[in-house]
Amino acid sequence: MRITKRTNIAMRVLMYCAAHQTRLVTKHEIARVCNASENHLAQVIHQLALMGVLETHRGRNGGLELAQDPKDTKIGDIFRSMEARPSQIECFADVDNSCPLVHACRLKEALHAAAEAFYHELDDLTLDALVCGNTKLLNILAPEPCGV
Template sequence: MRVLMYCAAHTERLVTKHEIAQVCNASENHLAQVINQLAQLGFLHTQRGRNGGLELARPASEIVIGDVFRHLEQPVPLAECFADVDNTCPLTEACRLRDLLTKAANSFYETLDPITLDALVCDNVPLLDIIAPQAKCSGRVSVAARAKGTDSALVINEGIH
């Protein structure tokens, strides 16, 4: 998510793995794997070479956070009974916990489904002050940039505070 949020805050240019690693305190090796996966899933566009970097493959307003988590957080068994192949639990048929955990996981994704990347990043002054003090979001100037006296005002996103 940090990679996507950083790219959403820098829509005016390609960003590099190195700068994301520095700002987000992340390993470049780990970021390389995440970036590759996000590109394969169609969330990022990457460009190799001397002037290369990465950017969002589509507008931040079209990237649904629930979709990102569904793709990135591969179905990890919350308990042994969720593993189809390795399940040796003798309680599976009578256990009510499995159904509760399934409902909880579904609720998690349903909570994220109405949220877009744009809603997480744009007009989030504390975030933009960290990752992009002069950033633009989806072609609109951030509140952080406006507060510093640059460009015009941002249309405020009421979705997330």
């Protein structure tokens, strides 16, 4: 399965924030460490803030931080919110669906079930499980001890 660039960036932002819980982080530092454009980051940060996962603080000493404990941040919820749905498969489209098989084909249901199984696998995974104790990741994101 292929995830969108937006979801990929969202996960980088959340992992970076989880690795730096003791302070506000900036878009600029995330862009540098996570190899993402500040423009894309701004859009993703805005969406994560609307979802209630991040808190943003404006001003000279502003930045962003997690809005909740990483143990409470379910990766399945993040993916469901960030990924464009329905799938890019034509039979999922309400408009511009020209497939003559749409009313008889069972593939649509199988693909829907497969997508749900994918998200279900991520439902029990938390941000905390991805970051805390992951020495290799923390050496990249935060050389200091994990604040999680």
